[in-house]
Amino acid sequence: MAFGVISEIGYISMHTSDIEASVAHARDILGLVETDRSGNAVYMSSAAKKHHELVYIDAPEHGVGHIGLIAAGRRGLDTARTRVREAGYPIISETPLHAGVEDGFAFIGPEDFVYEIYIGPQTADIVPAGHAPDRFGHVNLHPKDLQATLRFFVDVLDFRISDVIGDDFAYFLRCNPEHHGVALIKGKGWMHHHAWQVQSIADLGKVGDRLHEHGLRLLMGPVRHGAGHNIAAYYVEPTGAVVELYADLEHIYDDERPPIVWPADDLKWATKWSIYDFTEFRSHGLFPAREAIAAK
Numbered sequence: 367m368a369f370g371v372i373s374e375i376g377y378i379s380m381h382t383s384d385i386e387a388s389v390a391h392a393r394d395i396l397g398l399v400e401t402d403r404s405g406n407a408v409y410m411s412s413a414a415k416k417h418h419e420l421v422y423i424d425a426p427e428h429g430v431g432h433i434g435l436i437a438a439g440r441r442g443l444d445t446a447r448t449r450v451r452e453a454g455y456p457i458i459s460e461t462p463l464h465a466g467v468e469d470g471f472a473f474i475g476p477e478d479f480v481y482e483i484y485i486g487p488q489t490a491d492i493v494p495a496g497h498a499p500d501r502f503g504h505v506n507l508h509p510k511d512l513q514a515t516l517r518f519f520v521d522v523l524d525f526r527i528s529d530v531i532g533d534d535f536a537y538f539l540r541c542n543p544e545h546h547g548v549a550l551i552k553g554k555g556w557m558h559h560h561a562w563q564v565q566s567i568a569d570l571g572k573v574g575d576r577l578h579e580h581g582l583r584l585l586m587g588p589v590r591h592g593a594g595h596n597i598a599a600y601y602v603e604p605t606g607a608v609v610e611l612y613a614d615l616e617h618i619y620d621d622e623r624p625p626i627v628w629p630a631d632d633l634k635w636a637t638k639w640s641i642y643d644f645t646e647f648r649s650h651g652l653f654p655a656r657e658a659i660a661a662k
């Protein structure tokens with residue numbers, strides 16, 4: 367049901383200076399299963415049973431490696447490749463970055479985030495964990511220059527604007543009926559969180575319990591977001607990135623549905639049930655990995 371060149375959000379890869387701790391955390395808390403391991407990379411997936419939805423890369427420092435976007439078929443991939451080249455984003459690979467996909471290419475997008483656009487994600491022959499999320503859902507980026515990243519997603523990759531917060535403060539963007547596959551909130555230039563769909567609010571209680579059993583805690587939630595309508599809870603993983611588990615996200619089947627505009631000073635766009643101080647919530651995040659930037 368894609369309406370543009372991208373059909374869904376595919377994966378997130380992160381550099382980590384303690385890969386075994388990161389893998390154990392994703393296994394025990396998030397509920398992912400290791401699907402493959404090659405070179406310096408460990409591949410993991412949810413109940414979606416893909417070759418990879420999350421990749422940890424053994425590296426000297428924590429950082430965001432790649433943001434994977436699945437193209438709408440061969441035609442979507444070819445169109446995206448042409449547009450990215452014409453827009454002048456530096457191509458760093460004309461072939462897929464990882465095993466387990468049919469074809470793809472990678473480039474440095476706005477604010478030094480590396481994107482891979484690909485087709486043909488393979489299925490992994492795994493038994494999902496009992497506490498597995500359903501699937502990888504979205505990334506939340508905090509660009510310094512909101513308009514540059516917005517133009518990239520809307521003009522180059524055909525995303526549509528679902529919700530707008532304030533005057534150039536935040537945009538929620540979709541590439542299919544799900545309310546957002548990418549959220550942009552003005553910030554420090556890092557990725558704030560990667561998000562995973564679960565079946566119900568009960569799963570948010572269970573992740574709180576798992577964190578407690580490991581001597582950890584939720585960062586925020588459960589909350590009901592206004593923008594997107596999802597119920598969500600958040601914690602911080604060892605790389606410093608925030609992880610969101612969510613359920614009950616709005617789906618938009620009217621392609622012409624105009625963006626909902628929320629005032630920034632009324633925090634119901636962020637949480638409808640109660641008022642939070644977002645200072646600590648926004649103090650966590652993960653910058654693009656330096657190795658990826660050096661490839662420029």
Ligand SMILES: [Fe+2]
Pocket residue numbers: 504505506549559561610
């Ligand atoms: Fe989110």
